[in-house]
Amino acid sequence: MVLIILVINIVYISLLTVRTMFLLKGKRYHASLISAAEAFVFVLGIGLVIENLGEIQNLIAYAAGFAIGILVGTRIEEYLALGYVTVKVISKHTDYPFAQMLRDKGFGITSWLGEGRDGKRLVMEILTSRKNQRDLYNHIVAYDPEAFVISHEPQHFRGGFWVKRLRNYYKLQGEEQLPPAEDILPGMDLQAVEEIQQAEDIELDKYE
Numbered sequence: 001m002v003l004i005i006l007v008i009n010i011v012y013i014s015l016l017t018v019r020t021m022f023l024l025k026g027k028r029y030h031a032s033l034i035s036a037a038e039a040f041v042f043v044l045g046i047g048l049v050i051e052n053l054g055e056i057q058n059l060i061a062y063a064a065g066f067a068i069g070i071l072v073g074t075r076i077e078e079y080l081a082l083g084y085v086t087v088k089v090i091s092k093h094t095d096y097p098f099a100q101m102l103r104d105k106g107f108g109i110t111s112w113l114g115e116g117r118d119g120k121r122l123v124m125e126i127l128t129s130r131k132n133q134r135d136l137y138n139h140i141v142a143y144d145p146e147a148f149v150i151s152h153e154p155q156h157f158r159g160g161f162w163v164k165r166l167r168n169y170y171k172l173q174g175e176e177q178l179p180p181a182e183d184i185l186p187g188m189d190l191q192a193v194e195e196i197q198q199a200e201d202i203e204l205d206k207y208e
Contacts, residue, residue: 013069
């Protein structure tokens with residue numbers, strides 16, 4: 001009984017963790033499917049514990065399964081490598097063809113010169129899938145071991161060549177799932193955008 005409760009709770013918490021990750025990535029349909037299995041396992045597990053509530057080893061097994069389930073769930077999410085990551089790289093070697101070297105490896109990069117405490121710095125912003133994240137880090141450190149690197153997971157995408165390339169990729173793959181790109185960002189008001197453009201007389205065409 002102890003082993004059954006332990007395994008059931010490991011499965012339940014693993015499903016819960018992965019389902020939460022799917023929700024955070026915006027994959028609602030995947031999360032809803034997992035939640036059905038999660039609910040079934042939860043009812044099964046909690047029923048066994050309640051029926052044998054007087055035995056302390058069952059409660060210990062339930063608690064241990066909870067902890068192990070979180071570890072297993074996060075490992076599964078890491079294996080799936082869901083989502084995308086934005087990496088900002090700052091290098092002191094401004095004349096070094098750092099950006100082009102990374103572009104040659106297939107990474108999309110926006111680069112510019114910044115000003116640091118000790119002078120000019122090459123700043124690069126890179127967007128890539130989490131599946132390619134390790135490969136990107138390996139190339140960055142290989143090209144410049146002293147580079148400053150910071151990363152975060154973006155939640156919303158709009159515009160840029162990378163989004164267009166992603167749309168084409170999904171189309172070639174024949175996948176129905178839409179890429180993580182949005183024409184209307186959360187909280188964005190098209191009327192307000194037009195009013196700002198008119199009020200400030202913004203004409204991007206003359207800068208092309």
